[in-house]
Amino acid sequence: MWGLCVSEPSDEALLQAYREGDLQAFEALFRRYRGPLFNFLLRRVRDRGRAEELYQDSWSKVIERAGAFRGDSKFSTWLYTIARNACIDHQRKMKHRGHASLDDAQRGANQPMVERIANPGLSPDQLAAGGALRDRITSAVEQLPEEQREVFLLRQLQGLGFKEIAEVVGVPVNTVKSRMRYALERLQAGLGDLREPRGEGAAEA
Amino acid sequence: MSCDECKEQVFELIEREAVDPEGVRAILDECPDCRAEFEALKASLALAAQLPLEEPPADLDAAILSQASLRVEAAGSAPEVRESKAGEVVPLRKRLLQAPPWAMAAVALLAVGVGVWAIPREVQLESDLETGAPIVAEAARVEAAEAEEVPPVPSEEAFAEGVAMRDEAAADDGAEAPAAVAKGRANRSGGPARKQAARAKKRPEAVAQRTVKPETDREDLALAGAGAAPEAKSEAKETSVAMRSAADVAASAPAPSEAAFGVGEGAAEADSSADARLACRAKVEAFENRLRDERRFRPAPEEQLAMGRCYQTLGDEKKARIWLERAAEYPKTKERATAALRSLSAD
Numbered sequence: 402m403w404g405l406c407v408s409e410p411s412d413e414a415l416l417q418a419y420r421e422g423d424l425q426a427f428e429a430l431f432r433r434y435r436g437p438l439f440n441f442l443l444r445r446v447r448d449r450g451r452a453e454e455l456y457q458d459s460w461s462k463v464i465e466r467a468g469a470f471r472g473d474s475k476f477s478t479w480l481y482t483i484a485r486n487a488c489i490d491h492q493r494k495m496k497h498r499g500h501a502s503l504d505d506a507q508r509g510a511n512q513p514m515v516e517r518i519a520n521p522g523l524s525p526d527q528l529a530a531g532g533a534l535r536d537r538i539t540s541a542v543e544q545l546p547e548e549q550r551e552v553f554l555l556r557q558l559q560g561l562g563f564k565e566i567a568e569v570v571g572v573p574v575n576t577v578k579s580r581m582r583y584a585l586e587r588l589q590a591g592l593g594d595l596r597e598p599r600g601e602g603a604a605e606a
Numbered sequence: 607m608s609c610d611e612c613k614e615q616v617f618e619l620i621e622r623e624a625v626d627p628e629g630v631r632a633i634l635d636e637c638p639d640c641r642a643e644f645e646a647l648k649a650s651l652a653l654a655a656q657l658p659l660e661e662p663p664a665d666l667d668a669a670i671l672s673q674a675s676l677r678v679e680a681a682g683s684a685p686e687v688r689e690s691k692a693g694e695v696v697p698l699r700k701r702l703l704q705a706p707p708w709a710m711a712a713v714a715l716l717a718v719g720v721g722v723w724a725i726p727r728e729v730q731l732e733s734d735l736e737t738g739a740p741i742v743a744e745a746a747r748v749e750a751a752e753a754e755e756v757p758p759v760p761s762e763e764a765f766a767e768g769v770a771m772r773d774e775a776a777a778d779d780g781a782e783a784p785a786a787v788a789k790g791r792a793n794r795s796g797g798p799a800r801k802q803a804a805r806a807k808k809r810p811e812a813v814a815q816r817t818v819k820p821e822t823d824r825e826d827l828a829l830a831g832a833g834a835a836p837e838a839k840s841e842a843k844e845t846s847v848a849m850r851s852a853a854d855v856a857a858s859a860p861a862p863s864e865a866a867f868g869v870g871e872g873a874a875e876a877d878s879s880a881d882a883r884l885a886c887r888a889k890v891e892a893f894e895n896r897l898r899d900e901r902r903f904r905p906a907p908e909e910q911l912a913m914g915r916c917y918q919t920l921g922d923e924k925k926a927r928i929w930l931e932r933a934a935e936y937p938k939t940k941e942r943a944t945a946a947l948r949s950l951s952a953d
Contacts, residue, residue, distance in 0.1 A: 419674070427674045431667075439662035449660075456662055457904075460670045464677050535658040542657055557654060582617045589650035 412476035420468055427467075430476070431460070437559040438484060444554050445488055447543050455491060459484040474568060477561060481569045485551065541591040549584035552577055609633065609640055616644045620651060665904055668932045672897050672925065886916035905929075907936035911943050918950055926950055 410418075410426075412433065418426030438459065443452040462483050470479060545553060548570075555561045555569060563581070567574045612633035619630045634641050893913050896903045905913065914930035917923075927950060933943035 419678070422678050424675050424678050427678075428671060431671065431674070435662055435667060436659060440657075440659050443660060444657070453663060453666060457666050457670060461673060464670075464674050467677070535656065538653060538657050542654065553654070557657065558659075578618070585617065585647055585650055585654075588654050589646055592650055592653050593646070 413472055416467060416470055416476055417472075420470070427464075434477070434480060434559075438480065440558050441481070441551075441554050442484060442488065444539075444542060444558075445485075445547075445551055446491070451491065455484065455487045458487050462487070475565060477559060478565045478568045481555060481559070481561070485569055538592065541588050544591070545584050545587055549580045549587070552580040553584040553588075556581060609637055612637065612640045616640065616647060619644070620648055664935055665910065665932050668910070668928050669897060669904060671928060672894075675925070676894055676898050883919055886919045889913075890916050890920065907933050907939040910936075911939045911946070914943065915946055918946065923950060 410429075412430060415426040415430040419430065439452065439456050442455045442459070443449060446452050446455065459480070463480060466483075470476070474482075542550065542553065551570065552566055555566045556563075561569070563574050563577045567577045570577065612630055615626065615630045616634075619627055634644055890913065893905070893909070893916075910929045911933035914926050914928075914933055917926035917929060927947070930943045930947045930950065933939040934947060936943075
């Protein structure tokens, strides 16, 4: 949905143009990232109202700090580091105030993942017809432990490389890969009943 | 390559980061177990790719783009730089370790201060929206009234209540002024306009200091217009000629609030006048200040419509279009915003 065209200017070039006063460059950059960033925040904090606040906060910080962006890292890494820090700040604030944790990933943790999110009684067609398939997938993703979920979302929504994700999250690349693998395994366990039988021809990556 | 090694790399093959993709593919062709694991993982990833995507709210996008635009305008060419360390963004864990406690405490105090300061401003703007109170016009009318009959107030009564007091005065007046204007006796009613004038009289030095650019500052307009203390008034007079003319036009219009803010049927006539532009400029400046200062400011549909029309009045077609298009997305303001957009296109 938000794919980039290779002939378009890079994120960093657009940011540089904005720093020099080109508002349209910012708009182009904004269009590239608004959707993925919003969905990253939405699935990370699992609350639309809070996601909207963090979305606006994150872009405000980008605007405020644009003049000081040095280009040592990619814009995408920079943006998601800002957004992730905003999430953590917000979570800490809520926790301090005694609110329920935004990332109460352990809700229902005593139940097996399959019991929490699987619904073997319906076929994929039935689920899709009622919009339940998407709900199942959303639920499966949101039930992932936070550290796995954020890696999965950065990879899935924005297509960041493992190295970039490592930079955003502040852990080694191999740790990121492990988290991604665990996330996929959990999703596999939770959504396994939805998988359609695949033919031989679909095997190659 | 063994099956275990293969299974280790199945995930990386899917993610196109396998060290030995050819070796993995060779095993997958030979080993059914490895193939099954590969297929299962791949299918799960395909399912997860169907995660529903949602759109961010349009009004948030408009606010963000406006903020970006303001930064460019404010800096002349480059957005303002606030951070000393060149926009460096580091993972939070490291950042917290680096931040000295006193800095965190200072930020917390600042946040509380801004929050307290923001409350009366918000109330004020909301009341402006509801009543459309032409503060600019009212301030100049009060000036004329004070020049005639308000007796001097002893200077011993002077006090410094700070910004909150001014905001309170503006909010009061904003809510009640239209009625006073309609009766044509605001200068004699002893109502809120007079209260504001009395407050301003108690703070002549503040009035004198605030006459640098009164035409763009709503609070300053009210204070300068109401300033009856001699030293303040003399300066206010020099700088508020345009302000008074705006007041005259707004007062003579059938619906002052609509003329001043470009809301309502009488807006078309007022929009074309320089006086309406003046009033709009004050309104826009207050609005842009909120956009700039309040990170989570989200204007209501009516405010979006009013701003769209003000930008239109001021000839800023791009911003006008942004806000009118947003306002057109709400049922309450859709019709009026669409009409304004049509007139924008016609222009």
